[in-house]
Amino acid sequence: MNINDTIEQALASAGIDTRGGPMQGVTETIRQALASAGLGAGAPMGPQTQTQKANEARTFDVEARDLGTVPVGPQAQPGTPARGQFLARGHSGPAGSRAYKLYLPPQAAQAGAAPLPLVVMLHGCTQSPDDFATGTRMNRLADEHGFLVVYPEQPAGANPSRCWNWFRGQDQKRAGGEPEIIAGIVRAVQAEHAVAKGRVYAAGLSAGAAMALVLGETHPEIFSAVGVHSGLPFGSASDIPSALAAMKGRGATAAGAGANPARRAVPTIVFHGDRDHTVQHRNGEQVVKQALALHTAQGSLSVHSEPGVSAGGRRYQRTIHSDATGKVKVESWTLHGAGHAWSGGDAGGSHTDPVGPDASAAMLAFFMAHTGKH
Numbered sequence: 001m002n003i004n005d006t007i008e009q010a011l012a013s014a015g016i017d018t019r020g021g022p023m024q025g026v027t028e029t030i031r032q033a034l035a036s037a038g039l040g041a042g043a044p045m046g047p048q049t050q051t052q053k054a055n056e057a058r059t060f061d062v063e064a065r066d067l068g069t070v071p072v073g074p075q076a077q078p079g080t081p082a083r084g085q086f087l088a089r090g091h092s093g094p095a096g097s098r099a100y101k102l103y104l105p106p107q108a109a110q111a112g113a114a115p116l117p118l119v120v121m122l123h124g125c126t127q128s129p130d131d132f133a134t135g136t137r138m139n140r141l142a143d144e145h146g147f148l149v150v151y152p153e154q155p156a157g158a159n160p161s162r163c164w165n166w167f168r169g170q171d172q173k174r175a176g177g178e179p180e181i182i183a184g185i186v187r188a189v190q191a192e193h194a195v196a197k198g199r200v201y202a203a204g205l206s207a208g209a210a211m212a213l214v215l216g217e218t219h220p221e222i223f224s225a226v227g228v229h230s231g232l233p234f235g236s237a238s239d240i241p242s243a244l245a246a247m248k249g250r251g252a253t254a255a256g257a258g259a260n261p262a263r264r265a266v267p268t269i270v271f272h273g274d275r276d277h278t279v280q281h282r283n284g285e286q287v288v289k290q291a292l293a294l295h296t297a298q299g300s301l302s303v304h305s306e307p308g309v310s311a312g313g314r315r316y317q318r319t320i321h322s323d324a325t326g327k328v329k330v331e332s333w334t335l336h337g338a339g340h341a342w343s344g345g346d347a348g349g350s351h352t353d354p355v356g357p358d359a360s361a362a363m364l365a366f367f368m369a370h371t372g373k374h
Contacts, residue, residue, distance in 0.1 A: 082103065082105075082142070083105070084104045084106050084108065084139065084142065085103070085104045086101055086133070087102045088101055089102055089188070091181070091185045091188050093180065094176075094180070095176050095180035095181045096158075096181050097181070098154070098155070098182075098185065099152075099153045099155070100150055100151055100152045100153055101129040101130070101133070102149070102150050103133065103138075103139045103142055103148065103149040103150070103151075104148060104193070105139075105148070107146040108148065108193065113194065114194070115194040115196040115197070116146055116147050117146075117147040117148070117195070117196050117200070117201070118147065118186065118190075118195045118199065118200045119138065119142075119147055119148070119200075119201050120149075120150050120182065120185075120186060120200070120201065120202040120212075120223075121133070121149055121151050121208075122151075122164060122202065122203070122205075122208030122212055123151065123153075123205065123208050124163070124206035124209075125163040125206060125207050126161055126162055126163075127162065127205075127208075127350055127351065128153060129152075129153050131349050131350055132151060133151060133349075134346055134348045135342055135345040135348070135350060135352045136349070136359075136360045137346050138360050145364065145368075147199075147364075148195065152185050158178075164178060164204070164208055164210070164211035165177075165178055165211075166207050166211050166243075167237040167238065167239065167240070167242070167246075168239075171211075172214055172234070172235065174218040178211065179211075179219060182211070182215060183215070183219045186222055198371040198372035199224060199367075199368075200372075201223060201225050201226065201227070201367040201370075203226065203228075203363050205230055206229075206231060206278070206279060206340065206351070209230060209232070210231045210232045212226045212228060212231070213228055214234060216234075216266040217234050220264035220266050221372075224266070224367070224372035225266060225267040225268065225269070225366060226267075226268050226269075227268075227359075227366070228268060228269070228270045228284070228287050229270075229272070229343070230272055230273065230279050230284070230341075231270075231272075231283065231284070231287060232247065232279060232283045233283060233286040233287045233290045236283070236286070246283065247279050247283070249280030249282035249283065263294060264294075265295040265297070265329070266291075267295075267328070267329050267330070268287070268291040268329075268330050269331040269332070269333075269363055269366040270287050270288055270291075270330075270331070270332040270333065271332075271333045271335065271343050271362075271363075272284025272285075272287075273335040273337070273338030273340065274334055274335065274336055274337070274338070275336075275338060276340045277340070281334070288330060288332045291330045292330055295321070295323075295330060299324065301321040301322060301330070302321070302322050303321050303322075304320050304322070305318065305319040308357070310356055310358075312354060312355030312356065313355055314335060314336070314337070314343070314356040314357060315335075315337065316333055316357055317334045317336070318331070318333050319331070319333075319334075327369070327370075331362075331366055333357065333362065335353070335356055338353050338356055339353070341356075342359055343358070343359040344356045344358035344360065345359070345360075
């Protein structure tokens with residue numbers, strides 16, 4: 001029996017007719033809530049987008065001195081195609097198989113090219129690698145700054161809504177689940193192309209963001225930093241009921257933070273809208289608390305917070321937590337008035353907020369400031 005039948009039978013047993021009238025809308029709301037969590041088949045979640053003129057240039061309004069060596073103003077205009085190769089690939093391993101797409105910027109084809117960083121991008125529910133690449137513009141940033149991008153693809157056979165299974169216990173472990181498959185994709189790319197040592201990073205949206213955190217927890221020797229956009233803290237759910245509760249901000253905690261001294265603190269950058277009604281903003285706060293618990297176990301951090309307004313008019317609060325050397329370990333962006341969408345994204349992709357500050361550029365800057373010792 002599928003989840004839709006279960007919903008209808010449960011309501012019917014209570015004497016509620018779900019075939020028409022007001023309760024038809026209630027049933028559909030339940031279906032979509034489950035689908036957005038990756039917990040059952042349902043109608044695709046409609047993109048929550050903000051409109052912007054198609055030819056309006058995006059700028060990133062944080063000063064360059066705060067962003068290391070990465071320029072803050074992406075030169076690519078909306079609609080500008082990436083100039084490299086976008087290749088379809090597949091990976092099979094003991095934990096399973098997944099298709100993926102690999103983006104090679106023009107720098108990768110140059111003779112004697114130096115090894116390049118690698119960014120793993122994990123799409124959200126109902127999305128695809130192509131959709132996510134369009135919405136985040138990450139391939140165009142790769143052209144400008146010289147790094148590889150890999151987009152693992154979650155098939156409907158693994159999840160009806162094509163969400164990464166962040167909420168299942170078997171997919172929150174190092175071996176035997178989706179983290180092992182994604183780590184295997186990284187190793188496959190490293191075997192085929194020159195990837196800079198200690199410069200592999202993971203980022204995602206929604207369910208993909210939750211899985212990026214899982215990767216940082218389960219494979220810290222691979223990932224030197226993670227980016228979390230509209231995601232949930234590690235271990236905040238173990239089944240369908242707890243996943244739905246966590247998404248709505250009920251029961252989401254910094255699960256297990258500091259409980260295991262062997263856990264490694266991975267630098268983390270977090271974006272979350274405070275009007276996100278799919279994954280409540282409290283989850284972003286808990287992701288930050290979880291990361292801080294691990295990093296402060298290694299030494300005290302100073303904190304600095306500053307408000308800002310994007311070129312498109314989105315207000316935000318940026319908070320950075322730095323160690324004694326001034327290196328930022330945890331960075332968070334609260335996007336005022338934003339919903340469940342990639343900040344600063346391209347309207348040509350789903351689940352994007354074009355008026356927000358540029359999450360892709362900010363994450364890239366954060367990533368490039370961190371090199372792992374592996």
